[in-house]
Amino acid sequence: MKLKKSLLAATSAVLLLSACNNAEGTQGEDSAETASEKVNETGMPIVDEQIQLKFFADRAATTHEDWNDVMIFNEYEKMTNIDVEWEMVPTDALAEKRNLALASGTLPDVFHSADISNLDLLEYGQQGVFLELNDLIDQYAPNLKKLMNENPDIKKGITFPNGKIYSMPTIYEPDFLSVLDGARPWVNQEWLDKLGMENPETTEEFYQYLKAVQETDLNGNGKQDEIPYGGTVIDGLVGWIKGSYGLGNRGIRHPYIDVDSDSDELRFFADDEEYKQMLQYINKLYSEGLIQQNIFSIDYNQFLANGAQNIYGSTVFHNTISLFGEEVGSKFTGGNALEGENGDKMYTDLGSSLAGMGGFVITKENPNPAATVRWMDYFYSDEGAKLFFMGLEGETYQETEDGEVEYLDKITNSPDGLTMEQELAKYMTWLGGGYPGIVKQDYFKGSESLPSSIKATERLEPYIPEEIWPAFTFTEEESRRFSALATDIEKYVKETRDKLITGEISFAEWDNYVQTLQDMGLEEYMEIQNAAYERFKNS
Amino acid sequence: MTTANLEIDKKQKERSKIHKLLRRFKNSWQLYLFLLPALTFFIIFHYLPMYGVQIAFKDFYATEGIWGSPWIGFDHFTRFFDSYYFWRLLTNTLLLNLYQLALFPLPIILALAVNELRNGAFKKWVQTITYAPHFISVVVIVGMIVAFLDTITGLANHMITSLGGESVPFLTSPEWFRHIFVWSDVWQTLGWGSIIYLAALAGINPELHEAAKIDGATRMQRIRYINIPGILPTVVVLFILSLGNFMAVGFEKVLLLQNNLNSSTSDVIQTFVYESGLLEGQYSFASAIGLFDSMINIILLITVNQIAKKTSDNSLW
Numbered sequence: 001m002k003l004k005k006s007l008l009a010a011t012s013a014v015l016l017l018s019a020c021n022n023a024e025g026t027q028g029e030d031s032a033e034t035a036s037e038k039v040n041e042t043g044m045p046i047v048d049e050q051i052q053l054k055f056f057a058d059r060a061a062t063t064h065e066d067w068n069d070v071m072i073f074n075e076y077e078k079m080t081n082i083d084v085e086w087e088m089v090p091t092d093a094l095a096e097k098r099n100l101a102l103a104s105g106t107l108p109d110v111f112h113s114a115d116i117s118n119l120d121l122l123e124y125g126q127q128g129v130f131l132e133l134n135d136l137i138d139q140y141a142p143n144l145k146k147l148m149n150e151n152p153d154i155k156k157g158i159t160f161p162n163g164k165i166y167s168m169p170t171i172y173e174p175d176f177l178s179v180l181d182g183a184r185p186w187v188n189q190e191w192l193d194k195l196g197m198e199n200p201e202t203t204e205e206f207y208q209y210l211k212a213v214q215e216t217d218l219n220g221n222g223k224q225d226e227i228p229y230g231g232t233v234i235d236g237l238v239g240w241i242k243g244s245y246g247l248g249n250r251g252i253r254h255p256y257i258d259v260d261s262d263s264d265e266l267r268f269f270a271d272d273e274e275y276k277q278m279l280q281y282i283n284k285l286y287s288e289g290l291i292q293q294n295i296f297s298i299d300y301n302q303f304l305a306n307g308a309q310n311i312y313g314s315t316v317f318h319n320t321i322s323l324f325g326e327e328v329g330s331k332f333t334g335g336n337a338l339e340g341e342n343g344d345k346m347y348t349d350l351g352s353s354l355a356g357m358g359g360f361v362i363t364k365e366n367p368n369p370a371a372t373v374r375w376m377d378y379f380y381s382d383e384g385a386k387l388f389f390m391g392l393e394g395e396t397y398q399e400t401e402d403g404e405v406e407y408l409d410k411i412t413n414s415p416d417g418l419t420m421e422q423e424l425a426k427y428m429t430w431l432g433g434g435y436p437g438i439v440k441q442d443y444f445k446g447s448e449s450l451p452s453s454i455k456a457t458e459r460l461e462p463y464i465p466e467e468i469w470p471a472f473t474f475t476e477e478e479s480r481r482f483s484a485l486a487t488d489i490e491k492y493v494k495e496t497r498d499k500l501i502t503g504e505i506s507f508a509e510w511d512n513y514v515q516t517l518q519d520m521g522l523e524e525y526m527e528i529q530n531a532a533y534e535r536f537k538n539s
Numbered sequence: 540m541t542t543a544n545l546e547i548d549k550k551q552k553e554r555s556k557i558h559k560l561l562r563r564f565k566n567s568w569q570l571y572l573f574l575l576p577a578l579t580f581f582i583i584f585h586y587l588p589m590y591g592v593q594i595a596f597k598d599f600y601a602t603e604g605i606w607g608s609p610w611i612g613f614d615h616f617t618r619f620f621d622s623y624y625f626w627r628l629l630t631n632t633l634l635l636n637l638y639q640l641a642l643f644p645l646p647i648i649l650a651l652a653v654n655e656l657r658n659g660a661f662k663k664w665v666q667t668i669t670y671a672p673h674f675i676s677v678v679v680i681v682g683m684i685v686a687f688l689d690t691i692t693g694l695a696n697h698m699i700t701s702l703g704g705e706s707v708p709f710l711t712s713p714e715w716f717r718h719i720f721v722w723s724d725v726w727q728t729l730g731w732g733s734i735i736y737l738a739a740l741a742g743i744n745p746e747l748h749e750a751a752k753i754d755g756a757t758r759m760q761r762i763r764y765i766n767i768p769g770i771l772p773t774v775v776v777l778f779i780l781s782l783g784n785f786m787a788v789g790f791e792k793v794l795l796l797q798n799n800l801n802s803s804t805s806d807v808i809q810t811f812v813y814e815s816g817l818l819e820g821q822y823s824f825a826s827a828i829g830l831f832d833s834m835i836n837i838i839l840l841i842t843v844n845q846i847a848k849k850t851s852d853n854s855l856w
Binding site: 095096099100102103104105120124127129292293294296297298299302483484487488491492494495497498499502504516519520 | 800
């Protein structure tokens with residue numbers, strides 16, 4: 001008897017499980033029509049009767065572990081009458097968790113700062129998993145609409161070839177350059193002075209400087225431990241140098257294509273002669289020991305520790321003061337855009353004002369899409385940006401006499417002995433992750449808006465390309481084909497770049513590399529890019 | 540006898556068969572109960588999910604679900620076989636596994652050696668020391684590897700340079716990857732792997748040894764002619780089992796040790812599946828690759844099992 005019962009229990013458990021699986025499979029129909037949504041068209045609160053929404057959010061290590069307890073969102077809840085229940089996902093597991101949520105169909109109401117790729121936006125948008133936002137933005141997002149009208153690139157960038165918009169973007173104020181370039185080059189001014197050298201203006205001068213650093217005991221500790229160029233990835237240096245060879249002149253949203261200055265056509269530059277020259281130059285630096293030899297495997301904390309010991313002659317990073325500490329960091333000054341051997345002088349390692357597209361997506365499970373759009377739209381306004389980045393007046397910031405805003409003393413000099421970042425994390429969440437909204441120079445107090453960063457960026461300003469594009473969007477057919485091609489090609493390009501730089505393979509292999517790219521379907525890859533470019537140009 | 544009678548007879552026989560079965564159940568239901576959790580576990584976590592394998596032959600759309608997505612046949616397989624990385628992935632996976640397999644005798648040697656130790660305290664000490672690394676997690680192991688082998692700060696390179704040599708970029712050279720991976724694994728699993736052999740050795744009848752001693756056999760001879768044949772069945776079964784995991788390299792460790800520079804030897808099928816499946820969300824493609832991986836495994840397992848069956852009397856089934 002007992003056996004029968006337990007068998008029964010087991011079988012029913014099994015049946016139940018498979019039933020669940022089937023239910024997942026049939027959830028295809030749109031269930032989230034906005035039939036009778038009660039939402040106030042303007043003003044606060046957004047809804048009269050409180051509603052609850054579930055947000056899936058990326059939690060960068062620098063932000064509070066539970067955004068339900070963060071001041072600004074609690075404050076915003078009072079304003080809007082929308083109670084957001086934040087489901088936090090650590091950045092390391094973000095891609096996995098997000099993809100699993102999408103594939104299994106257990107969706108939140110909103111994906112917030114979840115860095116959803118353009119390919120996914122289109123794919124899940126067309127499937128109806130993500131809601132189409134064109135009309136909702138038109139009706140309920142006056143602030144975003146204004147930004148899109150002022151800056152047509154934003155609208156072009158977020159609209160897919162089928163004319164639809166599936167996400168609300170991250171926007172950087174167009175003239176806030178130091179946030180557009182993210183990281184920037186730095187050189188050790190103290191060492192330059194000791195060596196009697198000027199801040200390098202050309203790649204040759206840069207080489208001479210690095211050479212001098214290598215040969216001199218500049219930090220005076222009696223050891224030859226100076227590292228001419230240090231970093232955690234080689235991409236920083238490549239980003240700095242590529243402009244010296246005229247490469248990447250449409251910005252970092254297009255890491256492998258740009259516009260050929262001679263023919264004015266789209267080009268894949270990672271098999272270009274100038275790209276080869278650039279790699280040869282970097283290879284020279286690496287093989288002569290001018291680049292930190294473990295740059296490909298170094299741990300981030302090791303890098304910071306090295307930096308704090310004052311052994312780096314140059315680096316590419318957000319800000320040296322916030323990374324290496326005041327004492328060592330302030331010895332650094334911004335690096336120049338370097339003139340390359342062919343006379344090109346550009347700095348191309350910066351992104352478009354449309355910084356990201358995958359930051360805010362509403363799913364079909366959301367019963368209140370209009371209210372959700374209004375919830376988000378506030379953060380595109382001046383007030384909203386202020387709330388997001390500065391918090392509340394009197395609570396976290398104050399206005400100075402000349403109209404500037406600054407954090408209160410209890411944040412900058414924590415009474416509990418915390419760093420400013422740790423203190424800030426209690427009140428707001430902008431310290432990490434690809435949050436949606438607008439980033440303004442007036443309110444953004446990250447390392448990008450530190451005086452040294454602004455000054456360093458000013459050096460680069462005259463040399464940045466006129467046109468910086470947002471990422472292209474593809475049709476579904478294109479994107480399926482493209483993702484297969486791009487996975488292989490881009491992986492191969494990155495690997496080969498690093499191997500050529502370290503000398504693991506020699507430049508005699510170059511023709512082989514170019515040929516392999518062709519074999520991998522580069523032609524088709526470029527056809528798709530060109531089609532997307534044509535649409536971008538003409539839209 | 541008429542056909543009707545025959546029918547009745549058959550039915551009766553069947554009934555008595557069922558009866559017998561029920562009686563067996565009744566007599567030893569405790570045993571079946573013990574079996575139940577394992578059975579349920581396998582059904583729920585190993586057999587039911589298998590229905591998802593079909594997405595390898597489908598164009599998977601989350602909204603359509605697994606059943607609803609359209610069939611596309613072998614497209615994903617063709618894409619994988621035509622991929623630039625196919626041969627590299629396959630050879631890397633195979634070589635890494637063959638390397639590991641070649642070191643299969645090491646725990647046996649350790650077990651034979653430890654078995655000869657007569658001093659109890661020393662024996663325990665050796666065993667504890669060799670087991671201990673087994674309990675360290677992969678992430679920590681990789682952290683230790685990096686700390687030891689880093690080009691500039693690593694202990695190994697400090698020693699090399701202080702002896703006048705040039706520092707070796709262990710972590711970023713493709714030629715070092717396999718050695719690092721396999722030998723760190725040996726270090727970690729050697730002691731643990733020898734436990735079963737030690738147990739098998741303990742099961743050998745001591746009279747055999749006594750008789751051999753009286754006949755004047757040396758220690759080496761006794762190992763050669765008593766211990767090794769004594770544990771051979773265990774060795775064969777464990778060998779077949781380890782082949783069952785042939786394509787399943789320690790995936791996390793590969794992923795953690797991988798970088799652009801050593802990828803020409805460190806890129807294996809499983810990391811590729813992780814990248815294209817979980818990170819890029821190409822589920823169907825990743826399932827196809829995973830399925831291919833499993834197929835190789837099954838073929839290997841069956842072949843080796845058949846060979847073992849023919850040549851010795853030991854096999855899994």
